[in-house]
Each structure stands twice: as structure tokens, then as C-alpha cells.
Amino acid sequence: MEKIALVTDITADLMEETIKEFDIHVVPLKVSFGDEEFYANQLTGEEFYRRLAKCDELPKTSQPSPEDFRALYTKLLKDHDEIISIHISSALSGTASVANLAKKTLNGKIHVIDSKTVSLALGLMVLDAAESIKKGLNAAQIIDRLTEVRKNVEILFTLDTLEYLQKGGRIGKVHGIIGSLLKIRPVIRVGDDGICETYTKTRSRQQAINSIAQAFKKLGNGKKQIRLAIGHGAAEQEALDFKEALEDALQLKASVFTQVGPVIGTHTGPGTLGAAIQFE
Template sequence: MKKIALVTDSTADLTEEIQKKYNIHVVPLKVRFKDKEYFDGELTSEEFYKKLEKAEELPATSQPSPEDFANMYRKLLKDYDEIISIHISSGLSGTVNAAHLAKQSLDGKIHIVDSKTISLGIGLMVTEAARNIGEGLNALQIVEGLSKVRKNIETLFTLNTLEYLQKGGRIGKVQGVVGALLNIKPIIRVGDDGIYHTYKKARSQERALNGIVQAFKELARGRKYARLAVAHGAAHQAGIYLKEALESALQLKANIFTQVGPVIGAHTGPGTVGAAVQFE
């Protein structure tokens, strides 16, 4: 049986525990404040959000270079026969393109997968691939299966403000919310095209969180709930609220509960709360 290595990038927001459990190799993106640049993961989420709060200018982010990917792939191909590399939506980042460029420069079987989603939506795809590897599926079977898995994952989140998305240029098709003074919160869905869309709006964070629960029930369209992952950006209590509300409504325990990492957090800001659901 051929040995398969599993690669993703840091926007998957997978905990160290899960990375170790499934032997997942992570290529980090970077976040740059005025004074210093950090690889995603160098700062803890807590350190990042404290730094973000004090920053005079919003941080910038950058994707891995083709050489970053090539270095990872070269190292892995010494011990593995094939690589499956799953990354943030091409509609939101050039990361997957950098992976493709790296692949072209190397000999070896490397399968690049555009997740068409972000954060824990990617995380659910990666952990599904990891389980498939453990079950003995070959790389082509896993990659073909991921096309179906991708169609069965929904990722939704709400923000305190659109300021970070707007300034970071990742606004997608999210409608600008004029009613900031009315505390209107957008519920954002990552669409099938891999970019952000406004799914609904709510007049408070609590209503937005309840709206996310209802949205997942609407998006199920008769499918069964298989896995749940919840994340927050410096909003622990709101994250717990959403986790418990989803677990109750979907009758499903969360597989992952974590903080949104620095690179995603630089574009969504503090107060972000969201979840990804994998359907069967």
C-alpha cells in the first residue's frame, strides 16, 4: 500500500492535537503588523487578538510562496509515495495557485485540492481525508471523494464589523451593512463559488448566532448531519453559545471547538463566531 502524506495550510484552523492525531502537515501563511511579520502559529490566537486590538494599522496577510510548498513537498516525498494537499478557497487566496506552481517544479505524485471554503470548513475536509487514508483508500479515491465531501460542507459565520473584510479586500459578495449603529450583524455563507455571500442579517449578535443555527437546518435539505466544528475570534462566550445551540438543534457533538487563527482573524476581526457542518 502506498504511503500518502496529508498537507493543508494554516487557514484550516486545526488544533495541534488534531494535527498530531492525523499526522497533518501544515504550511503556514503569514500575518504582518507594522513592526514585524509572523508565520501563522508563531502567535497564539490570544496574543494575536491582543496585538490586533492595540495596532495602529490593520495587519496584512500573505500566502505561502511556491518555494514554501516545494520545500514541504520535497521533504515529504522522501518518506511518502504521494501527497494530498488541501487548501483555502482560490476565491479568497492565491495559496492553492502557489501549491500548483510548486507541484509543477517537482517529480512525484502530488494532488492539489481547492477546498472552496475557509477555516473549519477546510478542517472538516482535511480530517475526512485523514480518516480515508487510515481506512486504506488510495489517493485518487480520496481526491475523488473530496469532491463530494466539498459539496456536503457548509460554512457560516457572523462578524462584529465588516471593517476588516472591507480593508482586507475579501468582501466578496457580502453586502455592505449600513446599519452599524443599529447593531446589524451579517450572517455570511461561503458559497459554492468559494467566496463570501450575505445569507441573512440580524439585529444583534445573539440573533445572528440563532440565525446560524436556523441556516444550517435550512441548508440541510434533507441531508443528515455528520460532523460539526465551531470557532470564534476572541469571543469565547459567544462561541460556547453557538456550540451548545448547534449541538442541541442538530443532535450532534462538536468534533472541533477552537479559536480562529491570526490569518483568518486579520480579515474577520475580533468577535467573529462561526461553524462548519458536514452533511451525509
């Protein structure tokens, strides 16, 4: 049986226990506060959001270097037959492009996948691939399955403010300035093209939360719900309440509950609540 290594990037917002259980290799992106640059895994969520609250200028994020990928791929190819490398939407980051650049400099079976999604939804795709490896599927089967998984994964989130998404340049099809002025709280979806878009508009935080459960039911269109993930940006108690409400509405227990990491948090800010669901 071929030995397959699984790689992703830190924007998958995977729980530490999942990374360890499935031996997932996570490439960090970088976050800069002024002249201070960190790999995102050097900052705890608590430290990042504390810095974010105090900073005068928003931090900047940057993708890994080709050498970051080349070093990891080289190491993994020594004791693996193939590598599957699944990354944040190419519409939001150049990470997958950089991974492909590194791949071209090496002799080895490396499969770079543009997930066309981000954060919790990317994490669900990676988790599905990890389980497929454990079941003994080969690389071609896993890649085919990932195409289907992406069609059956949805992510929706609501923000405390659109300021971070605007200033970070990831506003996509979300109408930020008007929304901020009118105090509209959009529910944001990552579309099939991997770009953030307004799924629906609400007038309050609670309306936004309630609409996510209804949206998942509609987007699922009768399909079986198999996995639910919940994430937040420095809003744990709200997220626990959100988790309970969503579990009740969907009759599905969340298997993932995590804090959104520094890279995604730079663009979404504190107070973010989000969820991703996988259908079958």
C-alpha cells in the same frame, strides 16, 4: 498500500491534537504588523488578538512562497508515494496557485486541491481526508470523495463588525458599508464558488446566532449530519454558549471547538462566531 501525505495550510484552523493524531502537515501563511512579519504559527491566538486590539493599522496577510511548498513536498516525497494538498479557496487567497507552482518544479505525485472554502469547513475536509487515508483509501478515491465532501460542507459565521472584512479586501458579496451603518449583522456563508456572501441579515447578535442553526437545517435538506465544528475570535464564553445552543438545536455534538487563527482573524476580527457542518 501506497503511503499518502496530507498537507493543508494554517487557514484550516485545525486543533493541535488533530494535526498530531493524523500527522497533517500545515503550511503557514504570513501576518505582518507594520514592519514586523510573522509566520502565522509563530503567534498564539491570544497574542495575535492582543496585538490586533492595540494596532493602529490592520495587519496584512500574505500567502506562502513557492519555496515553502517545494521544501515541504520534497521532504515528504522521500518517504511517501503521493501527496494530497488541500487549501483555502482560490477566490480568497493565492495559496493553492503557489502550491501548484511548486508542484510543477518537482517529479512526484502531488495533488493540489482548491477547497473553495475556508477555516472550519476547510478543516472538516482535511479531517475527512485524514480519516480516508487511515482507512486505506487510495489517492484517487480520496480526491473523488473530497469533491463530494465539499458539496456537503457548509460554513456560516457572524462578525462583531464588518470593518476587518472590508479593510482586508475579502468582503466578496457581503454588503459591508450599508450593514455597518444600519447595525445589521449579516450571517455570512462561503458560497459554492468559494466567495463570501450574505446568507441572511439580522438585527442582533442573538438573532444571527439563532439563524445559523435554522440555516444548517435548511441547507442540509434532510441529509444526515455527521460532524459539527465551532470557532471563535477571542470570544470563548460566547462561543461556548453558541456551541451549546447549536448542539441543542441540531442534536449533534461538536467535535471541533477552536479559536480562529491569525490569518482568518485578520479579516474577521475579534468577536467572530462561526460554525461548519458536514452532511452525508
